[in-house]
Amino acid sequence: MEVLGSLQCMLSPIQPNQIPPSNSKNAHLLTRRKALTFTSSIAAFYFQFCQNSDISGFPSAIAQPVDELQQEEDRAVQIFQGTSSSVVFIKDLELAKIPKSTSETVLPEDENVKVEGTGSGFIWDKFGHIVTNYHVVAKLATDRSGLQLCKVSLVDASGNSIIREGKIVGFDPDYDLAVLKVDLKGNELKPVTLGTSRDLHVGQRCFAIGNPYGYENTLTTGVISGLGREIPSPNGKSIREAIQTDAAINAGNSGGPLIDSYGHVIGINTATFTRKGTGMSSGVNFAIPIDTIVRIIPYLIVYGTPYTDRY
CATH class of the missing domain: 2.40.10.10 (Trypsin-like serine proteases)
Known part of the structure; x- marks a missing residue:
């Protein structure tokens, strides 16, 4: 754009009082000679400008959004594969x-x-x-x-x-x-990488992996739509500090991980609002934050019950 702007500036009209009378042959030749000289000056300046100036920014300005899109897609692929x-x-x-x-x-x-x-x-x-x-x-x-x-x-x-x-x-x-x-019997497993949910922000990208309607290894993407939500638990109590997301979560996604842009698990996909009578997801979905999970799971592994139930 900088190059185009410069050319437009140099091609501004010549003032009428700068043009000699056209009834003289010599004046006509002089006018042509001046015009040719003027045109040559434009070409010389343009090529000199191209040689001495960095115009790489012009094509990169177009290529940059494409590169960013490619990087974003590559990141999503890497998160899924990992x-x-x-x-x-x-x-x-x-x-x-x-x-x-x-x-x-x-x-x-x-x-x-x-x-x-x-x-x-x-x-x-x-x-x-x-x-x-x-x-x-x-x-x-x-x-x-x-x-x-x-x-x-x-x-x-x-x-x-x-x-x-x-x-x-x-x-x-x-x-x-x-x-x-599960019994491994010689098979080595790959655990997830745990993240944290304490410093999440609304608008962050997130990814959900699960098995909606039995379709294994399904990836959906979205953003964190809200924080500090409250959702009901199976026994009628409330789960606080839930993460709201618009990443699609359907039947079969429950229990799968919600993942951030670094591939870290930030929550467990748990619930979705559905339109009454349709069974379709409304796009308002919730996950239990990983900080809550990290606090509870070790007790379940060691004692089989949560900490509060042992006393």
């Missing part, structure tokens, strides 16, 4: 009868098994602990019949897909949190 292997697919199963023996590598899934629901979770540590929402595994957590079973599909650190039975370790309905454990 985190998706730490996200698991959870299926709630109801058996028609109690099996004589339970195999952790071959789980029953035939006419005698009913899939009651699906959800998501993420790998907490290399010992096989899986964090998810309590409402995803509530039937298993409260089962007294022995007919409830939880199947966990995940990927190990080497990229191998494995299926294991998930055993309940602990749960806290007040905060809609639960911990499962």
Whole structure:
């Protein structure tokens, strides 16, 4: 734009009193000679300007938005590739009868098994602990019949897909949190990278990975729409300091991670408002903040119950 502006300035009209009378042949030749000299001066100045000036900013001004868009897309791809292997697919199963023996590598899934629901979770540590929402595994957590079973599909650190039975370790309905454990049997897992939720700001980019409607490893993007929200827990109490986001969260996303632009988990996707009678997401979605999760999960792993329930 700087170059174009300079040229426009130099091509301003010549004043009438600077043009000699046109009835003289010599004057006419002189006029042509001056015009040619003037045109040559423009060309000489232009080429000298191009050689001595840095005009690289002109094409870069156009290319810069393209480069920024490419960087943004590349970042989203990197976040998904780096985190998706730490996200698991959870299926709630109801058996028609109690099996004589339970195999952790071959789980029953035939006419005698009913899939009651699906959800998501993420790998907490290399010992096989899986964090998810309590409402995803509530039937298993409260089962007294022995007919409830939880199947966990995940990927190990080497990229191998494995299926294991998930055993309940602990749960806290007040905060809609639960911990499962799977038997590794020689498989090494890749835990998520934990972030913090104390310094989040409205407008930050965020990413959700989960299994909506059974579609595994689905990525949705959005921003943090609000902070300090209050949402109901499964037992009717309130979960405070929830994160509001417009990243799409649907049935099956529950228990999956909400991730920041650095690939760090900042929350667990938990709830969404739906339009009455449609089942469609309204775009108003909520996640439990990671600072709350970090405070509760270690107690569930060690004691099976939240800290407040042990006294």
